Amino acid sequence: MKVLYAAMLYAAIATAQAPGVDTVSVIRVIDGDTIVTFDGVTESKVRLIGVECPETRRDEKAKRNADRLGVSIDKVVEAGKRARKFTETFCPPGSVVSLDYGEETLDQYGRTLAYVKMQNGRVLNEVLIMNGAATTTPQYHHRDTGQYEELQHRAREGGRGFWESIWKGY
Numbered sequence: 001m002k003v004l005y006a007a008m009l010y011a012a013i014a015t016a017q018a019p020g021v022d023t024v025s026v027i028r029v030i031d032g033d034t035i036v037t038f039d040g041v042t043e044s045k046v047r048l049i050g051v052e053c054p055e056t057r058r059d060e061k062a063k064r065n066a067d068r069l070g071v072s073i074d075k076v077v078e079a080g081k082r083a084r085k086f087t088e089t090f091c092p093p094g095s096v097v098s099l100d101y102g103e104e105t106l107d108q109y110g111r112t113l114a115y116v117k118m119q120n121g122r123v124l125n126e127v128l129i130m131n132g133a134a135t136t137t138p139q140y141h142h143r144d145t146g147q148y149e150e151l152q153h154r155a156r157e158g159g160r161g162f163w164e165s166i167w168k169g170y
Helices: 002-013 060-069 073-090 124-130 145-157
Strands: 021-031 034-038 043-048 096-106 112-117
Touching: 021 043, 021 073, 043 124, 060 073, 073 124, 112 124, 124 145
Parallel strands: 043 112
Antiparallel strands: 021 034, 021 096, 034 043, 096 112
């Protein structure tokens, strides 16, 4: 039923878009920087360009992050769970978003790389960084590197999100 509703909603709102932009429905949030979308035909994993959220599981990547930051792995996982909740709040399942693709369209895991524009006109990638739920990363080339670095600097200086509670002083 959800998929049928999403397909109907998609068909109702899909209008002429700028080149490289698609309108999709959010099916679920995997973690802070990865969502699953439905375009009326296909489900896709979408990795947000230019952002890196902490890991939500105690795995090797979370351990590397903890070691690099000088915090416990539990703090990294806690921050990751907060980032996922943040993304779920702004892009809950059933919401309609626009995907704006960058120069690279797929990552090494086959996920679609995109900026996620919410219905209120804000870009989720930017909102995550400015609220201290993500850091910027050059992992995937993107056009907004300088802007994202400035947003991160302001979040850090303002002690927002994990900059205040977990990585204070980093």
